[in-house]
Amino acid sequence: MRISELSAETGVPVATIKYYLREKLLPEGERTSATQAVYGPAHVERLRLIRALVDSGVGIAASRQVIAALDDPPANPNHLLGMAHAAVSPPALDDLDLSAAEALISRWGWNPDACGPQQLAGVARALDTLDRAGFTVPEATMDAYLAGIRRMVDAEIDAIPTTSTDAAVRYVVLGTVLVEPLLLALRRVAEEFVSGDRYGDAVS
Amino acid sequence: MRISELSAETGVPVATIKYYLREKLLPEGERTSATQAVYGPAHVERLRLIRALVDSGVGIAASRQVIAALDDPPANPNHLLGMAHAAVSPPALDDLDLSAAEALISRWGWNPDACGPQQLAGVARALDTLDRAGFTVPEATMDAYLAGIRRMVDAEIDAIPTTSTDAAVRYVVLGTVLVEPLLLALRRVAEEFVSGDRYGDAVS
Numbered sequence: 001m002r003i004s005e006l007s008a009e010t011g012v013p014v015a016t017i018k019y020y021l022r023e024k025l026l027p028e029g030e031r032t033s034a035t036q037a038v039y040g041p042a043h044v045e046r047l048r049l050i051r052a053l054v055d056s057g058v059g060i061a062a063s064r065q066v067i068a069a070l071d072d073p074p075a076n077p078n079h080l081l082g083m084a085h086a087a088v089s090p091p092a093l094d095d096l097d098l099s100a101a102e103a104l105i106s107r108w109g110w111n112p113d114a115c116g117p118q119q120l121a122g123v124a125r126a127l128d129t130l131d132r133a134g135f136t137v138p139e140a141t142m143d144a145y146l147a148g149i150r151r152m153v154d155a156e157i158d159a160i161p162t163t164s165t166d167a168a169v170r171y172v173v174l175g176t177v178l179v180e181p182l183l184l185a186l187r188r189v190a191e192e193f194v195s196g197d198r199y200g201d202a203v204s
Numbered sequence: 205m206r207i208s209e210l211s212a213e214t215g216v217p218v219a220t221i222k223y224y225l226r227e228k229l230l231p232e233g234e235r236t237s238a239t240q241a242v243y244g245p246a247h248v249e250r251l252r253l254i255r256a257l258v259d260s261g262v263g264i265a266a267s268r269q270v271i272a273a274l275d276d277p278p279a280n281p282n283h284l285l286g287m288a289h290a291a292v293s294p295p296a297l298d299d300l301d302l303s304a305a306e307a308l309i310s311r312w313g314w315n316p317d318a319c320g321p322q323q324l325a326g327v328a329r330a331l332d333t334l335d336r337a338g339f340t341v342p343e344a345t346m347d348a349y350l351a352g353i354r355r356m357v358d359a360e361i362d363a364i365p366t367t368s369t370d371a372a373v374r375y376v377v378l379g380t381v382l383v384e385p386l387l388l389a390l391r392r393v394a395e396e397f398v399s400g401d402r403y404g405d406a407v408s
Binding site: 048051053081085129130145148150157180185190195196 | 338344354400
């Protein structure tokens with residue numbers, strides 16, 4: 001199909017498709033003349049993935065890394081996961097105090113030294129933000145966070161597809177990034193219902 | 205203290221403090237002359253809260269709503285929670301298909317009609333993003349998400365402080381917004397460790 005048809009098929013404007021082509025997020029079509037190229041189903045699928053990443057707030061640079069992983073994936077799901085995480089996580093900063101994050105991870109029984117530096121920094125940054133706001137997560141709540149997350153993640157890792165590397169990469173990349181808004185949205189819904197059950201509607 | 209001292213105490217530049225004053229995020233200091241005002245501990249605390257909100261990606265308009273809630277809080281924690289959620293959640297859009305979100309919430313045993321429209325829309329939007337990316341969360345994983353989130357939220361709502369309305373507002377607002385990055389960061393850490401435990405380091 002031509003670029004105009006690719007645009008109609010995916011709902012992505014032609015100018016945006018050209019931008020993704022220039023940015024090497026989308027592979028070139030097959031040239032049929034000096035000014036025309038044709039595109040196939042793989043371009044449709046790739047465009048949907050790019051839109052999903054961009055709509056989820058993943059920047060162009062991180063999207064390019066994720067897509068490079070799809071084009072040249074490592075064979076081990078654990079390496080896939082580390083790579084996907086590295087692509088979509090901000091860099092670790094040198095001046096972060098990691099001790100609180102390390103202590104928290106240790107409560108899971110894992111050795112925090114074995115944690116990817118960006119992920120450890122992510123926890124440290126989140127704890128630092130809470131700390132600067134003067135907000136302390138109560139111990140019992142933190143225990144519930146650790147237990148609840150462990151339960152979710154066990155199921156996620158169980159479900160990494162082993163049928164093909166392509167399927168595994170897609171699952172890990174999209175499962176990491178795109179599921180985050182769902183988890184946050186479900187948490188807010190659950191907060192409203194549990195709060196409603198607990199406190200009812202009476203204004204004291 | 206003067207504005208320069210308030211800046212030194214909080215690490216927030218004077219120009220930024222003046223911006224927050226203009227934006228009504230920070231209340232005026234007590235005027236001592238036509239050009240000078242003095243600030244107290246409440247300003248320090250408020251500035252730390254503003255920075256925490258802004259650092260968490262809450263915009264100025266939403267921060268203003270959250271802060272208005274701190275200045276004039278409703279008495280019922282359930283109403284506080286709904287208000288905090290409304291302030292920090294994007295508006296519900298009319299053209300979203302809510303059926304998949306409603307079906308998901310029903311699996312918790314709650315009536316989706318009783319859900320705040322913005323929160324229901326948040327779930328619908330997240331499911332729509334996954335759908336457009338062609339990503340299906342496996343049933344067993346979704347069950348684990350619902351169970352894990354329920355466990356976390358039960359503990360959160362248990363811990364809403366009842367000592368003062370101010371404390372309750374602070375807890376609900378900060379607990380909703382500022383805890384989100386922590387949960388996402390902890391999830392990524394857990395994914396790396398569970399994946400490492402499951403697949404080890406061998407490249408196949």
